[in-house]
Amino acid sequence: MIDSPLRAIAPSEIASLYRDGAVLLKNVLPQRWLNILEEGLEQANRQPGGMSSNVDGPLRIDQFPSSQSPALARFVAESPIAELVGRVLDSPVRFYMDQMFYKPAGEIEPTPWHQDTCYYNIEGQDLVRAWVSPDPVPREISMEVVRGSHRWNVTYHSWVGRPLEEDPEGAERAIKAMAAGEPVIGVEAHKTWSYANAFRDKSMPAAPDIATYKDSFDILGWDFEPGDVLLFHGHILHGAEGGCHSTQPRRAHASMWAGNDIRYMHRLGQVVPDPEGLYRYKPRSGDLLASFPDIFPIVWQPR
Numbered sequence: 001m002i003d004s005p006l007r008a009i010a011p012s013e014i015a016s017l018y019r020d021g022a023v024l025l026k027n028v029l030p031q032r033w034l035n036i037l038e039e040g041l042e043q044a045n046r047q048p049g050g051m052s053s054n055v056d057g058p059l060r061i062d063q064f065p066s067s068q069s070p071a072l073a074r075f076v077a078e079s080p081i082a083e084l085v086g087r088v089l090d091s092p093v094r095f096y097m098d099q100m101f102y103k104p105a106g107e108i109e110p111t112p113w114h115q116d117t118c119y120y121n122i123e124g125q126d127l128v129r130a131w132v133s134p135d136p137v138p139r140e141i142s143m144e145v146v147r148g149s150h151r152w153n154v155t156y157h158s159w160v161g162r163p164l165e166e167d168p169e170g171a172e173r174a175i176k177a178m179a180a181g182e183p184v185i186g187v188e189a190h191k192t193w194s195y196a197n198a199f200r201d202k203s204m205p206a207a208p209d210i211a212t213y214k215d216s217f218d219i220l221g222w223d224f225e226p227g228d229v230l231l232f233h234g235h236i237l238h239g240a241e242g243g244c245h246s247t248q249p250r251r252a253h254a255s256m257w258a259g260n261d262i263r264y265m266h267r268l269g270q271v272v273p274d275p276e277g278l279y280r281y282k283p284r285s286g287d288l289l290a291s292f293p294d295i296f297p298i299v300w301q302p303r
């Protein structure tokens, strides 16, 4: 059973998400879900899985942490998050995947500017990310987005991983997998995985250097309070500043939700493995996620 948010989303908030690519929904999550979220992040942090990774220094990012933590699994399946996303998309929503960003106390690590699209084997417009924290997160270390960049109609290559020329044998295997209609990252990656194993597919453009030329971009950012939910479009350029000192860890959970038009798509630069159960279906590019209802069940739909 999905729990309801503390309040309805205003039409102006929905308009902001479509116009700007992101909206901070103030005070929508009840306290008990913040307790479950906190318990879940601590559970996942204590039990690193095969897809826990320190990308750059102590910044810990886990893929699919809800498969490591019963509390996060409950948060995904029953908290008001799915309804908030569904109200924005005005359609049934399916859970695609989640991540944990756990930045230890001390000097907070930044998250480099990036677009999520190229990391996953999916494409489409009805893609919304829900980012939450059980902690107050001041603007200096919270999420920022380039306003409107979800509408630039471009998919950049990832900044993680290595160029194809650096590993000719691996590149040949990846190109063969693409030709055979198989994912470049196999199911075994769910047991042992690293950002460094991906290929940077330079047939796609590099993302602009927002960190260096930040003043040239229209940046949106927020002071986040527990109970708020930041929704942003799956294609938007986003990142987080670091460098400040914090006595508390900066903990966040981000879940990716798919609406009606999201389809599977093989990518040479795939970084994150497909959801584990999907491999046995051998999905083809163009298949709707809705064709795999046991892997991507509807979590919430409008009545």
Ligand SMILES: O=C(O)CCC(=O)C(=O)O
Residues within 6 Å of the ligand: 101, 110, 111, 116, 129, 131, 143, 238, 239, 240, 252, 254
């Ligand atoms: O929490 C962060 O610092 C980064 C989050 C992020 O990149 C995401 O949710 O896609």
